[in-house]
Amino acid sequence: MQASAAPQIRTLLLTDLVDSTHLVERLGDAAAAELFRAHDRLVLELQRRWRGRLIDRSDGLLLIFERPIDGLGFALDYVRGLRDLGRDLQLKQPLQARAGLHVGEVLAWENSADAVRMGAKQLEVEGLAKPLAGRLMALARPGQILLSATAEPLAHRAARELGERGELLVWKSYGRWRFKGIPEAQEIFEVGEPGLAPLRMPAHTPKAWRDLPLWRRPVALAAEALLLACMTAGAWFLAQPKPAIAFNERDWVVVGDLRNLTGDPRLDDALEQAFRIALEQSRYVNVLSDMKMRETLQRMQRKPDVAVDRALGSEIALRDGARALLLPTVAEVGGRLRVSAEVIDPHTQTTVYAVSADGKGIDSALGSIDEVADGLRAKLGEAMQSVQKTSVPLPNVATPSLDALKAFAVARNVTSTAGDREQALGLYRRALQLDPQFALAHADMAHLHASLGELGQAREEWRKALSIPQRLSPQERLSVELMLLQYASAPEVYQRKAQEYLALYPDDSRIIGRFAVNYWHQYNDFRSAEMLVRRLLKPQYERTGISRYSVGIYLLGQEKYEAALIEFRRAREAGFLGAGELYARAYDARGLHADADRIYLATPAGRSGWRDEAAVITWMDRGQPSRAAEAAAAWASKADGINDVQESLRARAAIASLATLTDQGDADRALQELLSRLNAKGAEADAIYSPISIELRLYAGLLAAYRNDRAGVAEALRSTEGSSVVRDYPTVAQLHQVVQAEQERLSGQPQLALARLRPLVSEDTALVVVHWALLRAAQAAGDADVAQAQTRWLATHRGRVFAENTTADVLRFLNAWASRQASSRLQEGQASR
Structure with a gap:
């Protein structure tokens, strides 16, 4: 047998027939055999309908699907089919199953023909996704379908494919749970049809329990009561809690300007950019982009180059819904180079905790940045196993050359401020002269070319970046592959890969926006495009004006003229004054040509008519x-x-x-x-x-x-x-x-x-x-x-x-x-x- 070359993103569905042993005892062997033959026919029919592959079965089923909506469709039809089967056979007890649905990485391999003849399964599937789906299934009540936080948004977004029934589904969140053997807390959801699904909070089991704050747990409540009874007025200060931030997975942080106390100018922009690159490898922490911070500073009527310190960074965080402010510092302490970072509560501007790393000489800076970034991720709640899995050393994922990194950082600054194209490209080329293996510089040049409509040059640079895969982070490598797929593969291939990518990195605004455009251009599906791009209308994302304009286009395609005009106006109010044709078309569509001309002529593209x-x-x-x-x-x-x-x-x-x-x-x-x-x-x-x-x-x-x-x-x-x-x-x-x-x-x-x-x-x-x-x-x-x-x-x-x-x-x-x-x-x- 041969394993697949690399883990693949797949949808796993595990089900368990409730009280199946008791059912066999009560029915007898003959009646039970008839029941299970009917059950097998139901499963086979649903496999064909929902394109599922059966991996294993006993009292339950393990199935694998390409798409989460197919797994959900199977589960919903299976729950309904079991109910109808129980009625047809006039069983005295309802026929029900528990179900757990998860999307994650799995390794799959085909067993040899000899092994299959000896009783082995044809296909083996392993990976952390499998026990997680099993924990969800075991936690579910009879008739309940539980979904992981990875599966729920993908299935929810595609629910319209279920037709009218999809609009009647009830979706519920039950918060974060801890599963035995799973290091990170998991948010779980239920979806079901009213009258069929329990739509109730699952009950705790020895292998699954809610991730409640300590003070809400029964044992802790008793201890608190005892502590309060023993406290004296003179000891109150001993019980004061240490500062903390309620940081959750995929919350946002603001990175303030690096304080360089060494006097070495090479470290100014380079280390700040390195700090960002190191943090952005995390699937747990989201970093507010440079462009978004500049947009916020503009709204605050502050200069774009003003230093983002404790006070200003805290205000940006509060405005944009970020949980924390990170302030990095580099200094010489006792003859050693110290890189440190403070985590600031933006509400109080107090330091919650700090992480530092010392090294010998300037060459140690990038290694220290790695160490500090990993420490911060752990402090913010990311499991150390995840930190170790997703962290690639900065010299590998970026460049070991501080001079190349500085040129790269300045190029990014020029790009994010809509600066001169040739200046930005010249800086990227300088970075590549200093480090020809700097794959991230190629990727950035490609994005710049693409943003200017220069698709041929963009594809060439993306290919160059992908030719140096060892110098890209896992996320950046997948992102570059997606960019190339968008122009060089069938839309279905791009869609599948984009869904897999967003299952891992659900807050990547660039991919979300392009995915929406794919629905628009390749499928003529305005509704799906609208649903996707609305995810970008959050305070943490940059260029919300463009996103609102896109929503306006997709509403126009659905004949929702007034709603489209509202979004077009909001795009203008948010500062997007670019393309105005389709804004004007919302008036043309109703025969209001004078209004259309007025709108179009007010845009740069329409100033000449x-x-x-x-x-x-x-x-x-x-x-x-x-x-x-x-x-x-x-x-x-x-x-x-x-x-x-x-x-x-x-x-x-x-x-x-x-x-x-x-x-x-x-x-x-x-x-x-x-x-x-x-x-x-x-x-x-x-x-x-x-x-x-x-x-x-x-x-x-x-x-x-x-x-x-x-x-x-x-x-x-x-x-x-x-x-x-x-x-x-x-x-x-x-x-x-x-x-x-x-x-x-x-x-x-x-x-x-x-x-x-x-x-x-x-x-x-x-x-x-x-x-x-x-x-x-x-x-x-x-x-x-x-x-x-x-x-x-x-x-x-x-x-x-x-x-x-x-x-x-x-x-x-x-x-x-x-x-x-x-x-x-x-x-x-x-x-x-």
Whole structure:
């Protein structure tokens, strides 16, 4: 047998049939055998439905799932199925099970065929996740499903996949519990259906008990009473408690400015950055980012470079909901270099405790930082086992060179203050000259390039960082892998890996935001994107203005106009004055074009009026195709001038759309120009983002279908046949279905097109173009009711028309035109009545 190469994140479900031995004794062997055969059929059916793999069984079950929602779906159906089975067999006692659900790392391996023949299980699963799931199951009451703090948010967020039943579930938290053999306290949750689940606090067992404060435990209460009886007035000061902070897992800390008392300037920025890097390896402690602290200082009307000392750091902590302030110091004491850090209670500004480490000479500084950071994590409540597991020495995870670290720290400061791009990149390059193995510098350069839309350079730097994996922390390595997956793999692969990452690091704002964008661009799922990004609307996260703007986009895509406008306004109030197009579209969607212009012109992007893609969509929507054509031509010329291959292709798609849909130009020539550019530049565009050329070819097929050009449609399908992009990217797959439906309509088989499209429009994630194609198929089939319903949908779902964003983002041209046409038809129909 061979173990998997590395631990994998999986969902484990353990169940136990309540009083099964007593049940067998009461029923007798024959009746019990019939019961367990029926039980096995139920389990097999649920395995298929929820994609679970049965690892072990006796009186209970051990199953493994890829996703927490699948494990929860199995557990809920299993509880209900047992109840129904008991009723069907007319048992005198209810048939119930306990269940524990957890997400964690496991090692899995296949046993050899010989071992399986001798009675071994086909698959073995081991790891700390397994006993933790077992402890949850053992703690559960009959009929109760308990979840760990890792499984609950992932399952809760995906509960909508359970349909209407998911909205009726009750979710309860029972606080933190201690399990025998598990070093850290665990928060546990229950989920269940009213009437089926107990929805009650579990009872203590010898192996599980609530993690209550000492003063709330019965023995402690008795001792306190005795102590109070014995205390005298003269001894009151002896009983004063030492300062403490009620710090919980994933609480936040503020890191104040390093006090450098050595006089050596190399230590100023370098050690402060090293201290942050060391703390950020923790899954237990969250560190308020530099950018967030600068935002808070700006709100306080303080200069961004002011020293964050005890008083100012405490105020920042109180404003941003951080539990503690950490003040690091480096000094020469008795001929040795001492690194120390105080933990400050921000409410009282008193030192709760301090940790220090001494070393010989400046070269000892990074080792001392490691020692101090580990000590602080333990003081704040993190289990030492976790500290040892997640701590990588600073020389390994960052750099052994203080000069390189200083250049890196200054580069981060420049980046976080929106400083000069070239200055920041120059500092990162200087850090890499001093230490060519400084992987974190490559990762930071990649993030800077990505933030500026320079995806090719970003991917190159991420690859360089990943080529030095031994110089990245486990978290940073997973983060870099995710960044590369976002542009180089199927969305489903990225989603699975992102869920695994957030199970381990649930407060990483960068990954949460990108995960939300993935739902938006790749799945057209505005609701899931909204739920994700709302997690970032907390005082501890930086750039909440951008997060609020994103929430506004996702609400616009759900036609919640007033709610979207509120979030867009809050984004402005929070200081985000960037992209304003979709804020303006919330007004355009309701025909308030003057308000839309006012909003857009007030943003940096709109100061010169509507330009490029935004202008094309605006004038198409407002019924001014000649202005849209002028904007498209100017856009194409600009993109060619700066040699932006993606923008050039998208501009040609806009020109072809206008020529085809509104007779603004020669449609044959425009479509041929688009396809010629695709043949010449498609590979170059795909090197940046692989789905682009396939979506553009399908879009060209769609425009050909509009012109009843059967050859053009066939060519689009032929050129994309067998493409992995069509298979792996949900929005491209939908577009492919639409082009196939148009081919069926053109070949005189509109009923086949209707049958193909109807299942797609039943989903909230259907593209606008699916509704448009269904309208055309219904008209060809003579189905007036379906045609009228789709006309109304296109005319009224204006938020989706504007907010929809696919891989190449060219469908918005057709969306705007189709919606305007539908609105005109409805108005004409109403006028003729």
